[in-house]
Amino acid sequence: MRDISLHVLDLVQNSLAAEATDIQITLDEDLEQNLLCLTIRDNGRGMSAEQCQAALDPFYTTRTPRNVGLGLSLLQAATERAGGQLQLYSQLGKGTTVVASFVYDNVDRPPIGDMSLTLTSIIALNEQCQFTYQHRRGERGFTLSSQELRQELAGIPLDHPQVAAWLRDYVREQEKTLEV
Numbered sequence: 457m458r459d460i461s462l463h464v465l466d467l468v469q470n471s472l473a474a475e476a477t478d479i480q481i482t483l484d485e486d487l488e489q490n491l492l493c494l495t496i497r498d499n500g501r502g503m504s505a506e507q508c509q510a511a512l513d514p515f516y517t518t519r520t521p522r523n524v525g526l527g528l529s530l531l532q533a534a535t536e537r538a539g540g541q542l543q544l545y546s547q548l549g550k551g552t553t554v555v556a557s558f559v560y561d562n563v564d565r566p567p568i569g570d571m572s573l574t575l576t577s578i579i580a581l582n583e584q585c586q587f588t589y590q591h592r593r594g595e596r597g598f599t600l601s602s603q604e605l606r607q608e609l610a611g612i613p614l615d616h617p618q619v620a621a622w623l624r625d626y627v628r629e630q631e632k633t634l635e636v
Contacts, residue, residue, distance in 0.1 A: 457530055459569025460494060460556075466527040467496045467554055468578050474500030476551065478586045481575075483568070485593040485634070490560045491540075492568075497553040503546040511544060531556055538565035572627035575600065579623065580615040589627075593634040600627065 457463050464481060471479050476498035484493045503511065514529040531554075532542040539559035546552040558565040571591070579587050579602050587602040605614060605623070612619060 457534070457566070459567045460492075461569030461571045461574040463527070463531045463534070463556070463566075464494070464496065464571070465574050465578065467531070470527060471496065471498035471500050471552070472582060472585065474498065474502070474552065476500035476585065478588075480588045481590070483571070483589075483591045485560065485591075487560065487594050492558045492560045492565060494556045495553065497551065499551040502548045502550050502552055504548055508544050508546050512542070528554070534558075534566055538562040540565075571631065572624045575627055576620050576624040579605075580620045583614055591631065591634065596634050598630040598633070600630075 457466065460483070468479060468481070478499045480495075480497045482493075482495040482497075484491075484495070486493065511528050512532055514526050528542070528544070535542045535556050535558055539562045540557040542557075543555040544552070545555075571589075575587075575589055585602070587600075589600040591598055602614065605619075609619065614620070614623075
């Protein structure tokens with residue numbers, strides 16, 4: 457995968473496959489520590505310790521009919537190429553947390569990519585799920601909550617074309633406020 461937003465899309469798909477109803481995505485650009493950290497936390501089925509270990513193997517998946525699960529192993533390889541690491545925490549019945557860290561200025565760190573399109577897609581296509589996205593860069597940041605959006609829209613579905621277009625533009629505008 458060429459950018460972090462595509463890894464987010466893949467991890468969210470994993471969370472949804474694990475029947476998560478609440479998914480929290482945090483992207484923290486810590487310029488002082490020279491670190492980019494992506495955290496995705498869900499309340500899905502979770503995994504045993506053995507499943508967590510196996511999940512990093514590209515030839516392991518619980519999905520059918522595929523018999524490979526490249527997402528986590530590709531993310532792990534990307535973090536290691538960029539001087540970082542991947543951590544996977546999970547508990548059966550409680551959910552899973554994936555933490556991917558990258559050395560921020562490492563030449564091999566993938567770009568963040570188009571988070572506005574990724575977020576618009578996952579929120580609009582998964583009305584049953586609560587998503588929270590938080591993006592911080594240094595002292596600046598913003599948070600987007602699908603629950604708050606639903607309350608503000610008072611019955612207008614999140615997959616409505618005008619809502620999706622607004623959401624995409626809103627995230628892009630917020631990301632611009634983070635630029636130094």
